[in-house]
Amino acid sequence: MAFRELASTPAPEPPGAPWPASMERTPDGLRFAGAALSELAAYGTPVYLLDEGELLARARAWREALPDGRIYYASKSFLTPAVARWMMAEGLDLDVASEGELRTALAGGVPGERLGLHGNAKSRELLELALEVGVGRIVLDSPGEADLLEEIARNRGVSAPCFVRVTTGVHAGGHEFIATAHEDQKFGLSLATGEAKALAQRVAGSDSLELRGLHSHIGSQIAGTDGFVAAGERIIELVVELAGEGIAIPEIDLGGGYGIVYTALDPTPVAPAQVISEIRGALEELCAKAGIDLPELSIEPGRSISGPAGITCYTVLGVKDVTTADGVRRYVSVDGGMSDNIRPALYQADYTAMLNRASEAEQVACRVVGIHCESGDIVVPDVALPGDITPGDLLVVAATGAYGRTMASNYNMLPRPGVLGVREGRAHWLWRPETWEDLLGQFAEDDGGAGTPAREG
Numbered sequence: 001m002a003f004r005e006l007a008s009t010p011a012p013e014p015p016g017a018p019w020p021a022s023m024e025r026t027p028d029g030l031r032f033a034g035a036a037l038s039e040l041a042a043y044g045t046p047v048y049l050l051d052e053g054e055l056l057a058r059a060r061a062w063r064e065a066l067p068d069g070r071i072y073y074a075s076k077s078f079l080t081p082a083v084a085r086w087m088m089a090e091g092l093d094l095d096v097a098s099e100g101e102l103r104t105a106l107a108g109g110v111p112g113e114r115l116g117l118h119g120n121a122k123s124r125e126l127l128e129l130a131l132e133v134g135v136g137r138i139v140l141d142s143p144g145e146a147d148l149l150e151e152i153a154r155n156r157g158v159s160a161p162c163f164v165r166v167t168t169g170v171h172a173g174g175h176e177f178i179a180t181a182h183e184d185q186k187f188g189l190s191l192a193t194g195e196a197k198a199l200a201q202r203v204a205g206s207d208s209l210e211l212r213g214l215h216s217h218i219g220s221q222i223a224g225t226d227g228f229v230a231a232g233e234r235i236i237e238l239v240v241e242l243a244g245e246g247i248a249i250p251e252i253d254l255g256g257g258y259g260i261v262y263t264a265l266d267p268t269p270v271a272p273a274q275v276i277s278e279i280r281g282a283l284e285e286l287c288a289k290a291g292i293d294l295p296e297l298s299i300e301p302g303r304s305i306s307g308p309a310g311i312t313c314y315t316v317l318g319v320k321d322v323t324t325a326d327g328v329r330r331y332v333s334v335d336g337g338m339s340d341n342i343r344p345a346l347y348q349a350d351y352t353a354m355l356n357r358a359s360e361a362e363q364v365a366c367r368v369v370g371i372h373c374e375s376g377d378i379v380v381p382d383v384a385l386p387g388d389i390t391p392g393d394l395l396v397v398a399a400t401g402a403y404g405r406t407m408a409s410n411y412n413m414l415p416r417p418g419v420l421g422v423r424e425g426r427a428h429w430l431w432r433p434e435t436w437e438d439l440l441g442q443f444a445e446d447d448g449g450a451g452t453p454a455r456e457g
């Protein structure tokens with residue numbers, strides 16, 4: 001059979017990307033953050049595993065790379081109250097983009113002034129709450145939102161700290177749905193048409209809004225630094241223009257999107273210190289030419305902190321060979337799928353996987369799939385796995401710490417898996433798994449429907 005005709009490669013062996021630095025292979029199987037994978041799997045699969053040491057080390061690397069600026073951890077990538085508290089303890093601030101994320105950060109004890117509020121559409125209730133808890137910055141995404149926030153701030157007798165989100169036109173990132181700075185999409189105000197500048201002028205002229213800075217986020221999973229430098233340069237051009245009108249911009253935020261390694265095909269990410277020095281170098285030069293000081297810099301890494309710190313552990317349920325035009329592909333079905341990781345279906349995101357147990361068997365071309373009723377329910381599109389893979393085997397997928405649990409769904413009525421935080425061999429539920437009671441408790445006991453008369457005896 002022509003397994004070899006499918007260009008599958010095995011996952012790189014740990015330690016090292018895409019696996020957390022603490023992961024290792026022993027004759028008895030994999031170890032994760034000092035614990036045996038088989039013992040962690042005994043909590044039940046599928047399960048997300050988070051290496052807390054790796055998460056903190058990654059936060060620290062960004063903090064050290066930008067000691068005089070602000071690092072906003074993008075909470076949508078992975079957030080629990082404990083994670084919010086740890087980020088704060090590491091000297092990071094937090095980005096939130098919904099009432100739920102805001103409340104989770106507050107539940108972790110993060111004061112309002114260390115939160116940045118994002119979103120292309122924010123409700124009156126959310127803006128009220130933001131001002132009530134004293135959110136440090138609100139990133140405006142439309143003139144209408146500025147009007148609404150101004151009204152709310154005026155009624156409260158406060159001045160709302162604002163950034164203006166600028167669409168720089170820099171196209172970066174892997175998939176169209178994660179690139180956010182081209183023109184025809186929902187985020188930000190265009191630099192090219194002058195809409196960004198007009199909103200900055202409007203905020204600067206308001207008695208209830210305070211213009212604190214300009215914001216750019218060009219997309220996600222971006223390799224290298226060229227895109228960030230290009231976007232930063234365009235932002236600085238606007239800073240210079242506004243300075244000419246007497247409008248000062250104290251801070252610029254270049255967003256997140258720093259790429260990570262998901263598979264052996266991904267380039268090694270540029271280290272945080274080098275990312276910052278390249279961006280700063282280019283922007284300082286531009287500012288010097290224009291005769292202005294470089295505004296304070298802030299950035300918003302999400303996945304580059306949480307992504308590589310997490311893996312998902314599944315149990316293999318079934319193995320089936322399927323003949324394709326290119327040869328035979330072995331379909332390995334696991335006990336989760338698109339409900340715990342939507343990214344392959346949503347963005348054609350690639351991942352890699354390996355077995356817990358060591359095997360000398362010949363490697364075969366595999367596709368790891370979930371148990372959902374969709375042919376797009378793919379966990380890993382193409383990976384070489386040992387040919388003796390069999391139901392009951394434990395299989396781990398790398399780099400699922402970001403946008404795994406936070407994008408999980410209950411499709412096919414699957415309870416969402418929990419996240420086990422693991423540190424120095426000790427595990428605890430950072431986010432407990434959903435139970436059947438959680439799921440079934442959402443339905444009214446009498447599901448006769450609203451308005452349906454009670455049945456008579």
Ligand SMILES: *Cc1c(COP(=O)(O)O)cnc(C)c1O
Nearest residue numbers: 074217220256257300301302303
């Ligand atoms: C999603 C997002 C981020 C984080 O993106 P990552 O790819 O996780 O680094 C940062 N800023 C904004 C505005 C975002 O929407």
